[in-house]
Amino acid sequence: MPELRIGEVAARSGIAASAIRFYESEGLLPNPDRESGRRVYDESILERLSLIDLAKRAGFSVAEIKKLLAGFARRTPPAERWRVLTEKKLKQLDERIAEAEQMKRVLRVVMSCRCPSLEDCSKAIHASRAAGREGE
Amino acid sequence: MPELRIGEVAARSGIAASAIRFYESEGLLPNPDRESGRRVYDESILERLSLIDLAKRAGFSVAEIKKLLAGFARRTPPAERWRVLTEKKLKQLDERIAEAEQMKRVLRVVMSCRCPSLEDCSKAIHASRAAGREGE
DNA sequence: CCTTGACTTCAAGTGTACTTGAAGAAGTAC
DNA sequence: GTACTTCTTCAAGTACACTTGAAGTCAAGG
Known part of the structure; x- marks a missing residue:
């Protein structure tokens, strides 16, 4: 070797x-x-x-x-030793994915937006955030 | 005000x-x-x-x-000024999501795995990584 | 023999996004 | 008039995961 x-x-x-x-x-x-x-x-x-x-x-x-x-x-088999840590991490990963998808929605609004001012764009973003929370 | x-x-x-x-x-x-x-x-x-x-x-x-x-x-409308930055960020978000999903696969393998040793588990993980790349 | 290159250790530095602490000022409450 | 709260500035601290720098060691090549 x-x-x-x-x-x-x-x-x-x-x-x-x-x-x-x-x-x-x-x-x-x-x-x-x-x-x-x-x-x-x-x-x-x-x-x-x-x-x-x-x-x-x-x-x-x-x-x-x-x-x-x-x-x-x-x-020792990972299943026993890792259970708590990996389960927590799986949840975190789901959160991370959900958050990333929310960010994508925000970015798409921002990109398609022709806002002349801060206020208008803010409103559009808030609308998109509400949309993102529809199913809660 | x-x-x-x-x-x-x-x-x-x-x-x-x-x-x-x-x-x-x-x-x-x-x-x-x-x-x-x-x-x-x-x-x-x-x-x-x-x-x-x-x-x-x-x-x-x-x-x-x-x-x-x-x-x-x-x-100025965000669309123009933000385009490059947001597009890059969108890509990063897609990567982040893909990576998080890959990690979920890894964690699921690890959790269901009863490996007696590091080597076996490594193999299982590698197999899962390959599976994650199937459609490329 | 002397240089070169890859290595060694240990302490200190880096970047990000803030937070914390010290020392002090201004307005309010009693 | 002094205690209290909320603020002010500026420097330093925090957490994480390393990286970088200084000073020295070791074996090989010319």
Whole structure:
């Protein structure tokens, strides 16, 4: 199994070396072996980094990801360890989607609007917000 | 027209006085009149603040909102002045929604997964990512 | 031997959007 | 006349996720 130094890991994963050191310092990554002081990784680091990246993009903070990975490390099924966190996050994602869609409505009104003044456009926007809340 | 002091504007708008001063310092709000040093606003400030709030929730940064409001101030129709910015933002919103939905898929896999190890779960996640890209 | 390049550590800096704290002034209440 | 509240300014602090800089180490190449 080929051993990688941090520069190569950074290049392959697209994650900056400084970020990799940071993740390590935060406990997201295990302490790697060293060769004359330098970090040496095997390729499994790439999967771990892509998992971290995925979790990040799922909206998890570094602190949360640490908890998630701690679950992995203990080899317990995620379902148990992650349930609360992932359910909360699923809700947040739904909220985020709903909010983004509301923003899209706002932007579409703004773009189609030929308002000569602030007041008119404000009114149009308020109307669109009301429309967005119709089904509540 | 009733004149409001910053505390009342804050109470009515739901935006902290410190945030209002901050927006002013950033050029999002005009310099208000003063009465013995204190800011005095008329009610139109409330509309302006709600517009700022709206733009914020549409994902615009303070710097961007400043540009948008500069357009308003010149009373040119938003459609022209905002086109580039809003179109870009619409794209970003679509990306954000797509990403959030991808993350939901990931989370659902993770939750239903009984992986004994990191590797298995990683595979399941990768499979779900591929599934998310089917139609591309 | 000396330079080069990739690495090391640790502290401090970055950007965003505010908030908080200190020290003081103005008008109101008793 | 002094206590209280609400305001004023300005500098510094907060949170997050890194990045950057300084100063030094290590192995390889010329």
